């Protein structure tokens with residue numbers, strides 16, 4: 001049955017000499033050059049072979065379109081379970097992922113109630129059944145050190161908030177944070193941190209513009225939080241969410257840890273506008289810092305891209321500025337915006353694939369993100385001639401607005417998920433075949449298992 005993964009086997013059926021069930025033909029980036037390729041998929045929708053030419057039972061030719069792996073978004077807020085004023089859920093959120101070329105999303109734990117206990121996380125996993133348009137993996141909330149090991153039976157990773165946020169009023173204090181780092185290290189799962197030290201926030205005067213918000217939560221708050229965590233961190237799979245300053249990114253990389261940057265911090269800057277819709281944490285930075293961040297991204301200094309999709313309703317983003325909720329939607333537009341950057345010659349396609357597709361999947365232990373044998377056949381066909389302007393009216397998003405209105409984008413012409421089409425030209429066309437997944441390294445060893453290569 002397509003879409004189902006079988007356990008790993010080391011018998012003859014894995015031999016690449018088998019004829020593929022399906023062949024996708026197009027062009028692709030191989031060793032830094034765009035060339036004609038054909039991707040052969042097996043009956044489970046996994047990649048069997050990639051070659052210049054091959055035969056298969058069925059064949060789909062994408063002509064001049066670029067075939068690339070779909071993305072993994074480590075950071076989304078689908079708001080499950082939802083509070084009364086929430087408008088997003090597993091179904092609507094994962095449809096936006098499918099349309100935007102994302103085939104696995106990491107759902108953050110600050111729902112209502114938060115995923116801070118194993119029974120809540122179990123209930124959350126059960127709510128996902130039959131509603132996912134793409135795969136999802138669930139974060140447990142790192143709030144109580146004594147709950148980490150039970151949460152680790154369901155969670156794919158953990159999230160630590162250092163400052164209050166939607167659904168989290170009281171983040172753990174410094175001594176508890178150290179215990180949490182040790183406990184997460186013990187269970188061997190990844191830990192993602194929202195690093196901003198509230199001791200550096202300035203509450204007055206009340207923020208009225210994006211520049212005020214940048215001053216209220218200044219870059220130093222991020223830099224100090226990063227430095228402090230790096231000093232406390234055991235050698236765990238530590239990843240810093242949505243960093244905004246090149247200084248903290250370099251510090252994280254020097255210490256051997258991982259981090260992400262979000263499209264809104266790459267593409268939008270703070271300014272005198274009283275635009276509460278672009279209010280986000282950490283704040284948009286001044287233009288000079290934004291362009292520095294983009295340059296670092298372009299030059300491969302930032303390992304990963306993640307949307308931090310936070311779909312608030314238009315009413316909670318309404319003025320006054322200082323009372324509007326923080327966060328912007330961005331799941332369906334992340335890859336399309338950056339594909340437009342590639343088309344404009346400002347970004348390398350290889351850098352985009354590495355940061356959005358390959359590294360996030362690898363970091364989360366998911367067999368996708370590269371066009372190589374044994375990876376899931378999750379493939380985008382991109383036509384770089386199909387330019388469009390982002391318009392909230394045409395996005396499949398219940399929140400009904402986007403901070404990127406009017407910007408150029410290139411949506412994948414087709415999104416193939418385990419061999420089957422799930423989206424085409426901005427429309428979701430699939431059936432809900434997504435599953436809740438966990439990292440391969442988190443699974444208990446199966447009988448006769450061998451280390452994966």
Ligand SMILES: [Zn+2]
Nearest residue numbers: 075077108308
């Ligand atoms: Zn977030």
